[in-house]
Amino acid sequence: MPGIRTASLIGRMDRSSRGDGPLSAPKLPAMRVHVVSDVHGRADALAAAGEGADAFVCLGDLILFIDYHDHGRGIMGDLFGAEAVGRMIELRNAQRFDEAREWSRTLWASLGGDRTQIVEAAIRRQYEALFAAFPTPTYLTFGNVDLPHLYPEYLRDGVTLLDGQTTTIGGLRFGFVGGGLQTPMRTPYEIDDDAFAAKVAAVGEVDVLCCHIPPHIPELVYDIEARRFERGSVAILEAIHATRPRYVLFGHVHQPLTASLEIDGTRCVNVGHFHARGTPFVLEW
Numbered sequence: 507m508p509g510i511r512t513a514s515l516i517g518r519m520d521r522s523s524r525g526d527g528p529l530s531a532p533k534l535p536a537m538r539v540h541v542v543s544d545v546h547g548r549a550d551a552l553a554a555a556g557e558g559a560d561a562f563v564c565l566g567d568l569i570l571f572i573d574y575h576d577h578g579r580g581i582m583g584d585l586f587g588a589e590a591v592g593r594m595i596e597l598r599n600a601q602r603f604d605e606a607r608e609w610s611r612t613l614w615a616s617l618g619g620d621r622t623q624i625v626e627a628a629i630r631r632q633y634e635a636l637f638a639a640f641p642t643p644t645y646l647t648f649g650n651v652d653l654p655h656l657y658p659e660y661l662r663d664g665v666t667l668l669d670g671q672t673t674t675i676g677g678l679r680f681g682f683v684g685g686g687l688q689t690p691m692r693t694p695y696e697i698d699d700d701a702f703a704a705k706v707a708a709v710g711e712v713d714v715l716c717c718h719i720p721p722h723i724p725e726l727v728y729d730i731e732a733r734r735f736e737r738g739s740v741a742i743l744e745a746i747h748a749t750r751p752r753y754v755l756f757g758h759v760h761q762p763l764t765a766s767l768e769i770d771g772t773r774c775v776n777v778g779h780f781h782a783r784g785t786p787f788v789l790e791w
């Protein structure tokens with residue numbers, strides 16, 4: 507399948523039970539997990555992304571609020587049209603955040619009605635389609651562009667939310683840390699550094715650490731298209747040095763300068779912008 511990137515943990519695991527002799531059959535991976543992040547409304551591609559996977563992992567950002575490539579799509583595009591959204595993106599990219607907020611205020615004022623209610627109704631429609639499309643089993647955490655208080659309405663059997671928590675998938679311990687850190691963008695789910703670090707600490711030692719945001723490494727947090735540094739986490743970076751997970755998987759930075767690198771034997775991977783790619787990152791062991 508084009509666009510699929512696969513990482514294998516085979517060779518780092520004890521495979522003795524499957525036979526290592528020269529005459530034994532070629533080793534087949536026993537477990538295959540598909541990982542996505544930054545879904546941003548791509549309910550249409552979720553089911554296919556789960557095909558052939560034993561488990562599906564989603565690292566958050568389900569909502570499509572603003573479509574940076576197709577300004578007429580997403581909640582803002584639906585409400586205000588492509589031109590108005592384009593203006594806001596322009597201001598944000600120029601880091602003129604106060605003006606961007608002011609522009610957004612003007613747009614909302616022109617609409618009338620209760621802004622919170624209008625947005626929430628639009629988000630509910632997106633969540634309904636997205637949660638219905640998740641394969642089973644799915645393990646997910648929050649992105650910074652998510653509304654945690656709505657999740658209880660949409661979670662169902664086989665779709666498990668984890669945030670500051672761990673679970674075992676195919677014998678490996680997976681930890682999940684959701685949300686983003688505070689920025690001038692004021693996206694919906696940003697938490698302070700201490701609260702974020704507490705979640706990383708609560709997860710502790712794991713084989714695979716799944717987060718929405720990257721560890722704080724310049725080349726992982728720099729977005730070459732937006733031409734700015736997103737926020738990465740120092741707490742995740744410290745956890746890598748202290749606990750050495752095999753993998754740290756994350757998203758958040760849609761067009762990263764570097765998508766994958768190794769720190770102290772830990773492979774750090776941006777699993778990709780699912781909204782644009784429509785294909786998952788594959789982890790096999």
Ligand SMILES: [Mn+2]
Binds near residue numbers: 544567649651758
């Ligand atoms: Mn995102």
